[in-house]
Amino acid sequence: MAGVGGGNDLQWCFAQVKGAIDEDVAEADIISTVEFNYSGDLLATGDKGGRVVIFQREQESKNRPHSRGEYNVYSTFQSHEPEFDYLKSLEIEEKINKIRWLPQQNAAHSLLSTNDIVDIKPANMEELTEVITAAECHPNQCNVFVYSSSKGTIRLCDMRAAALCDRHTKFFEEPEDPSSRSFFSEIISSISDVKFSHSGRYMMTRDYLSVKVWDLNMENRPVETYQVHEYLRSKLCSLYENDCIFDKFECCWNGTDSAIMTGSYNNFFRMFDRNTRRDITLEASRESSKPRGILKPRKVCTGGKRKKDEISVDSLDFNKKILHTAWHPKENVIAVAATNNLYIFQDKMN
Helix, strand or coil: CCCCCCCCCCCEEEEEEECCCCCCCCHHHCEEEEEECCCCCEEEEEECCCEEEEEEECCCCCCCCCCCCCEEEEEEEECCCCEEECCCCEEECCCCCEEEECCCCCCCCCEEEECCCCCCCCCCHHHCCCCEEEEEECCCCCCEEEEEECCCCEEEEECCCCCCCCCCCEEECCCCCHHHCCCCHHHHHCCCEEEECCCCCEEEEECCCEEEEEECCCCCCCCEEEECCHHHHHHHHHHHHCCHHHCCCCEEECCCCCEEEEECECCEEEEEECCCCCEEEEECCCCCCCCCCECCCCEEECCCCCCCCEEEHHHCCCCCECCEEEECCCCCEEEEEECCEEEEEEECCC
16 A cells, blocks of 8 residues: 555554543643754743643664664653733633744753633624634744634744834735535634645645645735545534534644655544645554554545445544644655544554
């Protein structure tokens, strides 16, 4: 079976899982962000309880010189505590929204973590028509950053033009097909994540049903579109009723920008090869994760007769979801967060 992300012969195998097996997961233990550092030797996770856990990669074993070391807990600390803004009567939860590693200048490793520190709302909530959903700094140009909105638009700002970036330099938006507009159109077009490619030439956005790749030199439409779980379009009404339609999925690039990864439901995650246009669906679960076992591709049946290895779209578990993923910057090693479990997969070594 050809894989995705590093050549036609790439296969993914299970490496590790970190977390408790207990089915009754405490809300505070749910992982809310995952991030490799620049070398890939450190992996940080944040959770809804405000904690940050840092995993460090062990050195290769002398007994197995061709094997790569596992990630073990290096440090754990409480990053944020719940707060209350008495002036605004506003409770600020401790959930870690993002972690970003700083470029290493010496032997020390530094990272930034954030919760909701501030929440700026208009005095009249009826005036609120659009909110910022994600932001990202350019990897090579410190003066450039982008932010996305709930209306499916992306604005690129250049801080050389003005310190107050209330006016954008570029505006990215894909025209909507009027014939396909529905009650859910604005909800599913809301962008939940935006990431620059490592090269800085492209950026990737994730909305509810798809991943789009944009060329920074072309604002009117994306250059690539990948359908993540198009089979859910017919289920939008029930997904709206159970609030799943508001789930915020993240996305990430591999180290060479040749492949992208994002999550889905039923603990599925999707990988797309930009060169071959091949894609694959894999599952993060303890039941299917045997040491060094090859991950078998999964397929969702949308109708008709279901094949042996397929799963019906009506059987998907929407309580199991992959919202947060990370790709090692130099190797085919990925980290996938599923509720309170962190799965680590790597390509199969010969």
